[in-house]
Amino acid sequence: MDSPIKMSTINLDFYYGKFQALQHISLDFARNQVTALIGPSGCGKSTFLRCLNRMNDLILIGRVEGKILLDNEDIYASNVDVVSLRSRIGMVFQKPNPFPKTIFENAAYGLRIKGIKNKNTLSEHVENSLKQSALWNEVKDRLNESALGLSGGQQQRLCIARALAVEPEVLLMDEPCSALDPIATQKIEELIQELKANYTIITVTHNMQQAARISDTTAFFYMGKLIETGNTDIIFTRPRYKETEDYITGRFG
Amino acid sequence: MTLKIQIKERRVNYFFFSVATISIASLFMIMMFLFIEGLPIFTKVSVKDFVFGKLWYPTSEPPDFGIFPLIIGSLGVTIFSALMSIPLGVMTAIYLAEIARPGIREVVKPLVELLASLPSVVIGFFGMVVVAPFLQEVFDIPTGLNLCNASLMLAFMSVPTICSISEDAIFSVQKNLKEASLALGATQWETIIRVILPASISGIAAAIILGMSRAIGETMVVLMVAGGAAMIPGSIFDPVRPLPANIAAEMAEAPFGGDHYHALFATGIILFLLTISFNLIADHISHKYRQSGEASL
Amino acid sequence: MKAKIQHKNLRKIIQQAMFFIFRMAAAINGICLLLITTFIVSNGWHAINWTFLTQPPMDSMTKGGILPCIVGTFCLGLGAIAFSLPIGVSSAIYLNEYAATGKVLRMIRFGINNLAGIPSVVFGLFGLAFFVIWMKIGVSLLAGILTLGIMTLPVIIGTTEEALKAVPNSYREASFGLGATKSQTIFRVVLPAALPGILTGGILGISRAAGETAPIMFTAAVFFTPDLPSSIFDEIMALPYHIYVLATAGTEIEATRHLQYGTALVLITLVLGMNLISIIYRSWLRRKMI
Numbered sequence: 001m002d003s004p005i006k007m008s009t010i011n012l013d014f015y016y017g018k019f020q021a022l023q024h025i026s027l028d029f030a031r032n033q034v035t036a037l038i039g040p041s042g043c044g045k046s047t048f049l050r051c052l053n054r055m056n057d058l059i060l061i062g063r064v065e066g067k068i069l070l071d072n073e074d075i076y077a078s079n080v081d082v083v084s085l086r087s088r089i090g091m092v093f094q095k096p097n098p099f100p101k102t103i104f105e106n107a108a109y110g111l112r113i114k115g116i117k118n119k120n121t122l123s124e125h126v127e128n129s130l131k132q133s134a135l136w137n138e139v140k141d142r143l144n145e146s147a148l149g150l151s152g153g154q155q156q157r158l159c160i161a162r163a164l165a166v167e168p169e170v171l172l173m174d175e176p177c178s179a180l181d182p183i184a185t186q187k188i189e190e191l192i193q194e195l196k197a198n199y200t201i202i203t204v205t206h207n208m209q210q211a212a213r214i215s216d217t218t219a220f221f222y223m224g225k226l227i228e229t230g231n232t233d234i235i236f237t238r239p240r241y242k243e244t245e246d247y248i249t250g251r252f253g
Numbered sequence: 254m255t256l257k258i259q260i261k262e263r264r265v266n267y268f269f270f271s272v273a274t275i276s277i278a279s280l281f282m283i284m285m286f287l288f289i290e291g292l293p294i295f296t297k298v299s300v301k302d303f304v305f306g307k308l309w310y311p312t313s314e315p316p317d318f319g320i321f322p323l324i325i326g327s328l329g330v331t332i333f334s335a336l337m338s339i340p341l342g343v344m345t346a347i348y349l350a351e352i353a354r355p356g357i358r359e360v361v362k363p364l365v366e367l368l369a370s371l372p373s374v375v376i377g378f379f380g381m382v383v384v385a386p387f388l389q390e391v392f393d394i395p396t397g398l399n400l401c402n403a404s405l406m407l408a409f410m411s412v413p414t415i416c417s418i419s420e421d422a423i424f425s426v427q428k429n430l431k432e433a434s435l436a437l438g439a440t441q442w443e444t445i446i447r448v449i450l451p452a453s454i455s456g457i458a459a460a461i462i463l464g465m466s467r468a469i470g471e472t473m474v475v476l477m478v479a480g481g482a483a484m485i486p487g488s489i490f491d492p493v494r495p496l497p498a499n500i501a502a503e504m505a506e507a508p509f510g511g512d513h514y515h516a517l518f519a520t521g522i523i524l525f526l527l528t529i530s531f532n533l534i535a536d537h538i539s540h541k542y543r544q545s546g547e548a549s550l
Numbered sequence: 551m552k553a554k555i556q557h558k559n560l561r562k563i564i565q566q567a568m569f570f571i572f573r574m575a576a577a578i579n580g581i582c583l584l585l586i587t588t589f590i591v592s593n594g595w596h597a598i599n600w601t602f603l604t605q606p607p608m609d610s611m612t613k614g615g616i617l618p619c620i621v622g623t624f625c626l627g628l629g630a631i632a633f634s635l636p637i638g639v640s641s642a643i644y645l646n647e648y649a650a651t652g653k654v655l656r657m658i659r660f661g662i663n664n665l666a667g668i669p670s671v672v673f674g675l676f677g678l679a680f681f682v683i684w685m686k687i688g689v690s691l692l693a694g695i696l697t698l699g700i701m702t703l704p705v706i707i708g709t710t711e712e713a714l715k716a717v718p719n720s721y722r723e724a725s726f727g728l729g730a731t732k733s734q735t736i737f738r739v740v741l742p743a744a745l746p747g748i749l750t751g752g753i754l755g756i757s758r759a760a761g762e763t764a765p766i767m768f769t770a771a772v773f774f775t776p777d778l779p780s781s782i783f784d785e786i787m788a789l790p791y792h793i794y795v796l797a798t799a800g801t802e803i804e805a806t807r808h809l810q811y812g813t814a815l816v817l818i819t820l821v822l823g824m825n826l827i828s829i830i831y832r833s834w835l836r837r838k839m840i
Contacts, residue, residue, distance in 0.1 A: 053436060060355065084558060087438025097429040100452055110437040113447065115557045159433065166437055258731060265733040269644035275637050276707070277661025279700050283668065286679040344575035352569055353576070361576055363829045368583045370754075370825040372761030373670075374790040375814050378797055379586050382807070409582060416579075442565035463667070470669025472764035473790075477798060497671040497764070504675075504768050509683065521675045525668065532667040536660075 003072070006031040006200040007052070007170055012066035014047055014056065021047045024066070025226045027219055029170075034192060034201045036215035036232065038208065040247065043221040045204045049172050052202065053089040054082050070170070087114070090163035091172045095179045096155035098147035098162075103139050106147045106158055110166035125165050133161035134191050153184025160191065164199075171195065173203035177210065189214050208248055212236050220244045287525055291518035294318065303519060309483040309494075311503065311513040318516045320523065322485045326400070326493030327527075329486060330479060331469045333404035334411060338468070339461055341408070342415025346457075349416070350423040351445050369413030377477030380406040385478065394490045396480060401489045403479035407468040415464035422456020422539075423449060459539035466531035470524065472497035496524045587822070590814050597812025606776045611796065612806055616813050621778050622786035623820070626694050626770065627760035629782070631706075633699030635752055638706025645707070646714040647736055666704035670764040673701045677769035692782040694770025698759040705755050713747025714740060746835050750828040757824035761817065763790040789817040 007029040014022035022044045029035050037045040050056045051064060054075065068075050075085055087110065098106050105112075107126040116122060126143075130136040135157040139150070147158055156176060163171060173192075177185040192201060192214050205211050211218055212232060219229040220243070228235065228244045239245045295303065298318050306319015345365065349358055384405060385397030426449050434444040450457070480492020481502065494502075500517050507513040601615050608614030641658075649655040677697030687693045717740050725735040741748075771791040779786050796810045797803065 055432065055436060058432075058435070081558065083438055083440050083561070085438075086436055091432075091436035093429055093433060093436075095429060097427070097433045099430060099433070099448055109434070109447070110439070113437070113439045113443045113561075115561075162433070163437065262731055262733055266648055269640050269648055272637055272640035273644035273649075273658050274661075276641060276665055276703055277658055279703070280661045280665050280668075282680065283665075283672065283676045286676050286684070287672070290675075290679045341575050341578060344572050345579055348572040348576040352572055359833070361580065363826075363833075364580045364583055366829060367822055367825055368579055370757060370761070370821055371583070371586065372763070372790055372817055372821055374761070374763045374793050375586070375590065375818055378793055378810065378814055379589065381797055382810075383589060412579060440561050440565045442568050443561070466667055470667075470671070472669065472671040473794065477794065497669055500671050500675065501764055501767060504678070518675060518679070521672050525672050528667055528669055528672075529664060532664055536663065 004030055006071070007202075008069050009048075009051075010067040010069070012048070012051060012064070012068060014044075014051055015063045015065075016059065017061040021224055022051070023224045027226060027229060029200055029202055030217065031200050032196055032198070033216040034196050034203065034214055035217045035219065036211035037202065037204045037219050037221060038206070038211050038247070039221035039227075041206070044224040045221045046174055048221065049174055049202065049204050052170075052172055053086050053091055055086075055091065057082060087166045088168055089170045089172060090166060090168035092156070092160050092163055092174065092176045094175045096152055096159050098150070098155050098158050100146065100148055102144045103147050103150070103158060104143040107161050107165050109162060114166070126161075129161040129165035130158075132164050132195065133157045134187065134194075135161055151184070153180050153187060156180060156184065156188060157191065160188075164195075168199065170200045170202065173201065175204050175206060178206065185210075208236075208250075220247065222247070284525070287518055287522050291515060291520075291522045294512060294515035294519045297512055303516075304523070307485070309499075311507075311516055316512060318512070318519075320496070320499075320520055322483050323494055323496050323499050323520065324523070325485050326479065326483075327469055327475075327495040327497075327524075329400050329493055330403045330407055330475060330495055331465050333400065333489060334407035334468045335461070335465050337405070337408035338411040338415055338464055342412045342460070342464060343419050343457060345412070345416045346419035346423055346460075347445060347450075350420050351441070351449065365413050365416050368409070369417070371409075373410065373471060373473040374477075376406050376409055377474045380474065380478035388490075392490060396492060398478050398480040398492060399490050400479065400486050400493045403475050403493070403495070404489075406474045406478055407471055410471055410474065411464035411468045414467050415460045418460035418463060419453075419457045422453040422460065425456070426452045455538050459535040462531050462535040462538070466528045466535070469495075469531070470497060470528045472501050476501045496520055496527075500524070587818065590811060590818055593808075594811035594813075594815030597808045598815060602809075602812055603816075607774065607809075611774060611809075612802055616787075616789070616792060616809075616816065618775060618778055618787040619789045619792045619813065620816065622691075622771070622788040623760050623790070623817075625691055625779060625786065626698060626766065626788060627756040629691065629695035630698035630702055630759040631752055631756045633695055634702045634706050634755060637699075638703050638751075638755075639710050639748060641703075642707045642710035642714060643736060643741075646711050647732070647740065662704050662707055665700070666708075668701075670701065670762055673697055673765040674768050676700075677765060682769055688783065689769060689772065689785050690783045691770055691779050691786050694766045694786070694788075695782070697765045697769050698762060701762070701765055702755040702759050705758055706751050709751025709754060710744070710748050713744040713751065716747060717743045746831070750832050750835075753824050753828040753831075757821045757828075760824075761790060761821045763788075763794055766791060789813055789820070793817065 005028045009025050009027050012022055012025040013020060025048060037049060039045050052068060056062045064076060099109065104126055107129055108122050111122055111125055127136065130139065135154060138154060147155065150158060177188050189210065195201060215232045217229065218232045218235040220227045222243050228239060228241050236248060239248060303318055303320060305321050306317065307321050308317035308319045309322060310317040349362055353361060380402050384402050388402055389397035430448050430452060431444055434448045475495040476498040479495055479498055481494050481498065482492040483494040486493050500520055504517055507517055603615060604617055605615035606618050645658065677693055681687050681693040681696050682689055721739050721743060722735055725739045766788055770786055771788045772785045773795055775785055775787055793810055793813050796806050
C-alpha cells in the first residue's frame with residue numbers, strides 16, 4: 001500500500017547568494033490532497049514551490065540545503081535526472097504561458113519531447129488531458145488554431161492540460177488564478193477539486209477565500225519560515241499563532 | 254506655469270524635433286543626389302539594357318554600360334557568404350543567449366563586437382595576403398582573388414550583425430515560455446529548438462536579411478579580394494566585380510559629368526535600391542510577426 | 551522500460567552533441583579575430599619605429615613613415631564626431647523624451663534605420679556629388695568629415711537612446727515633482743545621468759569613422775600629400791586609404807609589404823583600442839549601477 005505521504009521536505013533552506021530565503025522548512029504533502037501555501041508577498045512560498053521541481057536550479061546564485069523527498073527518494077540526489085523529475089512533477093504558472101503554437105501542439109508538447117510520434121496516441125492523450133482540464137468542449141473544433149487566440153481563462157486551462165498530458169504525479173500551481181477574472185477563476189477551482197482524485201496538488205495562493213475553498217491542508221509562510229500548517233478548516237477557524245490569525249483576518253501590514 | 258516658460262519649453266521642443274529630422278532629410282538628400290547624377294545615363298541606354306546588358310566597357314568607343322555581370326557578382330558573393338555566415342551567426346547567438354554561462358558570455362560577446370569593429374580594409378588586406386595565396390595553392394587555381402575568397406571575407410563581416418540582432422531576438426523570448434517547457438520535462442536543447450527558436454524566428458530572419466544587406470553593400474573587401482573581372486562567373490573560383498567594387502574602382506577615373514560618371518551613380522542607385530529593399534523586408538518581418546506578448550483576458 | 555531509458559539517454563547525448571557544435575561555432579568567431587590580429591601584429595611590429603610614426607612617406611611611398619595618415623585619420627574621426635555628436639544626441643533626446651508615438655516618430659525612425667543600412671560607398675557617392683561638387687567644397691578634410699558625420703549619425707543616436715532609456719523614470723518624476731520644467735529635467739537630471747553612456751557611443755563613433763575607407767575615397771583622401779593639413783579645406787591622407795593604395799596600386803606592392811603591415815597595425819590598434827575602452831567602460835558602468 002502506498003504511504004499517505006507523497007512528497008515531503010526536511011529542513012529545507014534556500015539561499016539567493018547570501019540571502020537566506022527559506023529557513024528549515026519541513027512539510028509533508030498528502031497523496032491526492034490539495035495543499036495550499038499562503039502568506040504575504042515575499043514570504044518565500046513561491047520560492048519554496050519552485051524548489052519542489054528544481055525550477056530554482058535555473059537561478060545561478062541559488063543554493064539548496066536539506067532534503068526534498070518524492071516517494072521517499074531525495075530529488076536533489078546526484079543520480080536524479082532533473083529532466084525526468086520535471087515530467088513527474090508538473091507545474092502551472094502564475095500567468096498563462098501557452099507556446100505560440102496551435103492548441104493541439106501545446107497539449108502535445110510534453111509527449112512529443114518524450115519521443116511519442118504516433119498520431120493516434122497523441123490525439124488520444126491530448127483529448128484526455130483537454131477533457132480533464134474541462135476545456136475540450138470549448139476547443140474541440142479548433143485544435144489547429146493558435147493558442148494565443150484563447151481567452152486568459154482558457155489559456156490557463158490549456159496550460160493545465162499541457163501539464164496533465166505528461167501524466168505527472170504531482171501538480172504544482174503558482175497562483176494559477178491571479179491573472180484571471182472571477183468566472184475563469186471559479187472554473188479553475190472546480191477543476192482543481194476534480195483533479196485531486198488523480199494527482200497530488202500543491203498550490204500557492206494569495207487569496208484566503210480560495211485557499212479555504214479548495215485546499216485540504218494549508219501551510220502559512222512568513223518571512224522565509226513555515227509558521228503553521230494543518231487541516232485547512234482548523235487553520236482558518238482556530239489558528240495557533242498570532243501571525244497566522246493576523247494574516248487570515250487581514251490585519252497584516 | 255507662466256506663459257513665458259511655456260513658450261520657452263515649446264521652443265526647446267521644436268529645436269529637438271528639427272534636429273531629429275536631419276536624419277530623414279539626409280536620407281532624402283542621398284536619394285535625390287543619386288538620382289540627379291545617375292538618371293542622365295538613361296538617356297543613352299535604356300534601363301533594361303543597363304540592368305541586363307552583359308558587357309561593361311565604359312571607356313571604349315562606343316562604350317557599353319551593362320551591369321548584369323556586376324549584379325550577378327554582388328548576388329554571388331552575398332549568397333555564398335550567407336551560406337557561411339547564417340549558420341555561424343545564428344549558432345553563436347544561440348550559444349550566447351542560452352548556453353554560455355554568464356562569465357563566458359561576458360568574454361565572448363565583446364569578442365564578437367570587436368570582430369564587427371575590424372576595419373573592412375584590414376579584412377580585405379588579410380584576404381589579399383593570406384587567404385588568396387592559400388586558396389591558390391590548395392586548389393591550384395590561377396588566382397586566389399575570386400568569388401570564394403570574397404565570400405569568405407564577407408562572411409566575417411556579416412556574422413557579427415547576424416549574431417547580435419539574433420541574440421536580441423532570442424534573449425527577448427519571454428522567460429515564462431522557457432520555464433513552461435522545462436517544467437514539462439524538456440531538456441534545455443529541446444526547449445531551445447522547439448520553443449525558443451520558433452518564438453524568435455522573425456527576429457532571426459530579420460537579422461539574416463540585415464546581415465546579407467551588409468554583405469551586399471560592403472565595398473573594400475570586394476574591391477580588394479573579388480578579383481575585379483566584370484564577367485558572369487562560371488565557378489566559385491572565378492573572379493567577379495560586385496557593384497560596390499565597381500563604383501569604388503572607377504570613380505576616380507570617371508570625368509565629372511560624363512557618361513561614365515553618370516553610369517557609376519546609376520550603379521549606386523541599383524545598389525541603394527537593393528539594400529533599401531533588404532532593410533524594408535527585414536523591418537516588415539520583425540514588425541509583422543512580432544509575438545503579441547502576454548495573453549489578455 | 552529499457553526503451554524508455556535509452557530514449558532518455560539519447561536525448562541527453564543529442565543535447566551534449568549539439569551544445570558542443572554551438573560552442574565550436576562561437577569559438578570560430580574568437581579564432582578569426584585572434585588570427586587576423588596576431589597576423590597583423592606579428593608582421594607589423596617590425597615596421598613600427600620612431601621614424602615610421604613621425605615622418606611622411608618618402609621615395610614614392612616605398613620608405614619613410616605614415617605621419618600624415620595618422621594625423622589625417624585623427625582629424626577625420628574627431629571632426630566627424632564633432633559634427634554628429636550634437637545632432638545625434640539631440641535627435642535621441644527628441645525620440646526618447648519628447649516624441650509621442652505616431653506617424654512622425656515612425657517616419658524619423660524609418661529614416662534612421664535606413665540611413666544605417668546604406669552601403670558606405672553610396673555615402674561616398676553622395677559626399678562627392680553634394681559636398682565636393684554641388685557645395686563646391688572640393689576634395690577636402692571638411693567634405694570627408696561631413697560625409698563620415700552623416701554616416702555615424704545612426705550609431706550615435708542608437709547608443710544615446712540606449713543611455714537615455716537606462717536613466718530610471720523615478721529621476722524624471724522626482725525632478726518634475728520639484729517643479730522643474732521638461733527642459734530643466736532633461737538638461738539637469740537626465741543628460742548628466744546618461745553622459746557616460748553617451749560618451750561610450752561617441753568613442754564607438756570615432757572608431758567607426760576612423761576605420762572607414764569607401765566614404766573618403768572620393769571626398770577627402772588622396773594618394774599622397776607630403777604636408778600635414780593646415781585647414782579643413784586641405785586634402786588629406788588617411789590610414790585605411792593608405793593601406794588600400796599601398797596594397798593594390800603602389801609602385802612596388804611586394805617591396806612595401808612591411809609598410810602595409812605597419813599601417814594596418816597602427817589602424818587596428820587605434821580602432822580596436824577605442825572599442826575595447828568603450829566595452830570595458832560600459833561593463834564597468836553596468837556593474838556600478840547594479
